[in-house]
Amino acid sequence: MNALYYKDVIILARLLKCPICSQFGAKEEMVRETDKRYYHKEYCHGKYLRDREATRIETQQWDDLYQYIIKLHNIVVLPKGNITRLKDLRAGFEVKSGKKSRKWRTGPDYGLMLEAYELARENIRWCIVNKLDGSNDTRAINYGMSIMIDKLNEAFARRVAWKRQMERREIDSETKDTYIEEIKYISKKSTNNDISDFI
Numbered sequence: 643m644n645a646l647y648y649k650d651v652i653i654l655a656r657l658l659k660c661p662i663c664s665q666f667g668a669k670e671e672m673v674r675e676t677d678k679r680y681y682h683k684e685y686c687h688g689k690y691l692r693d694r695e696a697t698r699i700e701t702q703q704w705d706d707l708y709q710y711i712i713k714l715h716n717i718v719v720l721p722k723g724n725i726t727r728l729k730d731l732r733a734g735f736e737v738k739s740g741k742k743s744r745k746w747r748t749g750p751d752y753g754l755m756l757e758a759y760e761l762a763r764e765n766i767r768w769c770i771v772n773k774l775d776g777s778n779d780t781r782a783i784n785y786g787m788s789i790m791i792d793k794l795n796e797a798f799a800r801r802v803a804w805k806r807q808m809e810r811r812e813i814d815s816e817t818k819d820t821y822i823e824e825i826k827y828i829s830k831k832s833t834n835n836d837i838s839d840f841i
C-alpha cells in the first residue's frame with residue numbers, strides 16, 4: 643500500500659500545470675517556454691505564442707502613439723488624464739441595461755489612433771495656435787484628441803482600402819506565376835511529343 647502511494651506521488655510530481663488551460667499535463671506532452679513554464683503542445687502553446695505576439699504589437703503601437711503625441715504638443719510627458727482617455731478608448735465600453743462596463747481591447751487599436759492623428763495633424767496644429775493660444779496642457783491635448791477621434795472612421799476606411807489593394811496585388815502575382823508555369827509545362831510537353839513523333 644505504501645509503495646503504491648509513493649508511486650502516485652511520483653506521477654503527480656511529474657505533472658505540470660499549463661498556464662493557459664489550468665489543466666495538468668505530462669512533461670512529454672508539453673513545451674517549455676522562455677518564461678520557464680510548460681504549455682500543452684496542442685492548442686495551448688500556439689495560443690501562448692499568439693497572445694505574446696499580440697501584446698508585443700500592442701506595446702509597440704502604444705509607444706509609437708505616445709511619442710507622436712508628445713512631439714505634436716511639444717511636451718516630455720503625457721499627462722495622466724490624457725493617458726486614461728486613450729486607454730479607455732482602446733479598451734472600449736459595453737452598455738447593458740443602462741450599465742456601462744469596461745471591455746478589453748475592443749476599441750480602435752493604438753496604430754489606428756496614430757493614423758487618425760496623422761489625418762488630423764494640420765487641423766490640430768491650427769487649433770493649438772488659433773483656439774488654444776498655443777497651450778499644451780491636459781485640456782489642449784484633450785482637444786486635439788477629440789479631433790483625432792473624429793478622424794478614426796476615415797483612418798479605418800483607408801486601412802480597409804489599403805488591405806484590399808494588397809490582397810488584390812497578391813492574387814495578381816499568384817495568377818501571373820501560375821500562367822508562366824503552365825506555359826513552360828505545355829511547351830516542354832509539346833517538344834517531347836515532337837521528338838517522339840519524329841523518331
Ligand SMILES: [Zn+2]
Nearest residue numbers: 660663682686
Ligand atoms: Zn493547456
